Amino acid sequence: MNRKTLFIIPILAISIFSSCKKCPCGAAEGLLPAFIGYSESQTDTLILRRYANTGTFSQLMDTLLINEPLLNFKRSNDTLAPTYNSISIPMIEGNDYEIAVPAINKTYRISGIAETKNTMTCNSIF
Numbered sequence: 633m634n635r636k637t638l639f640i641i642p643i644l645a646i647s648i649f650s651s652c653k654k655c656p657c658g659a660a661e662g663l664l665p666a667f668i669g670y671s672e673s674q675t676d677t678l679i680l681r682r683y684a685n686t687g688t689f690s691q692l693m694d695t696l697l698i699n700e701p702l703l704n705f706k707r708s709n710d711t712l713a714p715t716y717n718s719i720s721i722p723m724i725e726g727n728d729y730e731i732a733v734p735a736i737n738k739t740y741r742i743s744g745i746a747e748t749k750n751t752m753t754c755n756s757i758f
Contacts, residue, residue, distance in 0.1 A: 663723045663745060665731055666713040667705070675712055676700050679732035680723075687743050689728055 667675050677699040684691035705712040723729045728743040 663742075664714050665723070666711055667733075668711050670712055670733075670736075672705060672707070672712065674733060674735045675705060676703070677734055678703065679730075679734065681730040681732070683728040683730070685725075685727050685743070687728065689730065689741060689743075693727070 665678075677697070680696045680698060681692060682694040682696075683689050684693060704715045706715045723742060723745060725745040725747050727745075728741070729745075730739055730741050732739045
Protein backbone atom coordinates (compact mmCIF):
# COMPACT_ATOMS: atom_id res chain seq x y z
CA MET A 633 0.00 0.00 0.00
CA ASN A 634 1.24 3.41 -0.78
CA ARG A 635 1.10 6.43 1.50
CA LYS A 636 -1.90 7.91 -0.26
CA THR A 637 -3.99 4.76 0.39
CA LEU A 638 -2.91 4.66 4.04
CA PHE A 639 -4.06 8.25 4.42
CA ILE A 640 -7.40 7.88 2.59
CA ILE A 641 -8.66 4.75 4.42
CA PRO A 642 -8.68 6.32 7.93
CA ILE A 643 -10.22 9.56 6.61
CA LEU A 644 -12.95 7.59 4.83
CA ALA A 645 -13.67 5.47 7.93
CA ILE A 646 -13.88 8.56 10.15
CA SER A 647 -16.25 10.31 7.77
CA ILE A 648 -18.57 7.29 7.52
CA PHE A 649 -18.80 6.68 11.27
CA SER A 650 -19.10 10.36 12.13
CA SER A 651 -22.15 10.62 9.87
CA CYS A 652 -24.15 8.13 11.97
CA LYS A 653 -27.12 9.67 13.72
CA LYS A 654 -30.45 8.75 15.29
CA CYS A 655 -33.25 8.37 12.74
CA PRO A 656 -36.96 7.74 13.33
CA CYS A 657 -38.07 4.17 12.70
CA GLY A 658 -41.30 5.22 11.02
CA ALA A 659 -44.61 6.91 11.55
CA ALA A 660 -46.41 6.25 14.81
CA GLU A 661 -49.33 3.86 14.49
CA GLY A 662 -51.68 5.74 16.78
CA LEU A 663 -54.17 4.37 19.26
CA LEU A 664 -57.15 2.19 18.41
CA PRO A 665 -60.10 2.09 20.79
CA ALA A 666 -61.12 -1.14 22.49
CA PHE A 667 -64.34 -1.52 24.44
CA ILE A 668 -64.48 -3.51 27.68
CA GLY A 669 -67.84 -4.80 28.86
CA TYR A 670 -69.79 -3.78 25.76
CA SER A 671 -71.90 -5.94 23.44
CA GLU A 672 -71.55 -5.95 19.67
CA SER A 673 -74.94 -4.25 19.30
CA GLN A 674 -73.84 -1.40 21.59
CA THR A 675 -70.76 -0.69 19.47
CA ASP A 676 -72.18 -1.19 15.97
CA THR A 677 -72.24 2.60 15.47
CA LEU A 678 -69.61 5.02 16.75
CA ILE A 679 -68.97 8.71 16.19
CA LEU A 680 -65.35 9.87 16.29
CA ARG A 681 -64.74 13.59 16.66
CA ARG A 682 -61.30 15.13 16.30
CA TYR A 683 -60.53 18.41 18.06
CA ALA A 684 -57.59 20.79 18.16
CA ASN A 685 -55.13 19.81 20.88
CA THR A 686 -56.21 22.36 23.48
CA GLY A 687 -57.75 20.11 26.14
CA THR A 688 -60.96 22.16 25.98
CA PHE A 689 -62.76 20.24 23.19
CA SER A 690 -63.95 23.57 21.79
CA GLN A 691 -62.42 23.59 18.30
CA LEU A 692 -63.99 20.73 16.30
CA MET A 693 -61.87 19.76 13.30
CA ASP A 694 -63.53 16.62 11.93
CA THR A 695 -66.36 14.15 12.58
CA LEU A 696 -66.50 10.56 11.36
CA LEU A 697 -69.57 8.31 11.57
CA ILE A 698 -68.41 4.71 11.76
CA ASN A 699 -70.88 1.85 11.44
CA GLU A 700 -71.29 -1.60 9.93
CA PRO A 701 -70.04 -2.96 7.57
CA LEU A 702 -66.97 -0.71 7.92
CA LEU A 703 -66.54 -1.44 11.61
CA ASN A 704 -65.80 -4.97 12.79
CA PHE A 705 -64.74 -6.04 16.25
CA LYS A 706 -63.14 -9.19 17.55
CA ARG A 707 -64.20 -10.35 21.02
CA SER A 708 -61.61 -11.56 23.50
CA ASN A 709 -63.26 -12.36 26.84
CA ASP A 710 -65.02 -9.11 27.80
CA THR A 711 -63.14 -6.87 25.32
CA LEU A 712 -64.11 -5.82 21.80
CA ALA A 713 -61.19 -4.63 19.66
CA PRO A 714 -61.20 -3.48 16.01
CA THR A 715 -60.10 -6.16 13.56
CA TYR A 716 -57.35 -5.51 11.04
CA ASN A 717 -59.76 -5.73 8.13
CA SER A 718 -62.07 -3.08 9.56
CA ILE A 719 -61.74 0.65 9.06
CA SER A 720 -58.64 2.12 10.64
CA ILE A 721 -59.50 4.80 13.19
CA PRO A 722 -56.19 5.59 14.83
CA MET A 723 -55.96 8.46 17.25
CA ILE A 724 -52.59 10.16 17.08
CA GLU A 725 -50.91 12.74 19.28
CA GLY A 726 -51.47 16.35 18.39
CA ASN A 727 -55.27 16.11 18.60
CA ASP A 728 -57.99 15.59 21.20
CA TYR A 729 -60.77 13.08 20.51
CA GLU A 730 -64.32 12.22 21.50
CA ILE A 731 -65.78 8.77 20.91
CA ALA A 732 -69.56 8.76 21.10
CA VAL A 733 -71.44 5.48 21.56
CA PRO A 734 -75.02 6.43 20.59
CA ALA A 735 -76.59 3.08 21.58
CA ILE A 736 -75.87 3.77 25.26
CA ASN A 737 -75.76 7.57 25.06
CA LYS A 738 -72.15 7.84 26.29
CA THR A 739 -69.25 9.98 25.11
CA TYR A 740 -65.61 9.45 26.04
CA ARG A 741 -62.99 12.20 25.81
CA ILE A 742 -59.35 11.45 25.13
CA SER A 743 -56.61 14.09 25.27
CA GLY A 744 -52.93 14.36 25.99
CA ILE A 745 -51.92 11.44 23.77
CA ALA A 746 -48.14 10.99 23.88
CA GLU A 747 -46.63 8.38 21.58
CA THR A 748 -43.23 6.81 22.01
CA LYS A 749 -40.96 7.72 19.13
CA ASN A 750 -38.50 4.91 18.45
CA THR A 751 -35.20 5.67 16.78
CA MET A 752 -32.38 3.66 15.33
CA THR A 753 -28.84 4.48 14.33
CA CYS A 754 -28.53 5.19 10.63
CA ASN A 755 -25.91 6.60 8.34
CA SER A 756 -26.71 9.87 6.61
CA ILE A 757 -24.33 9.13 3.72
CA PHE A 758 -26.28 6.13 2.41
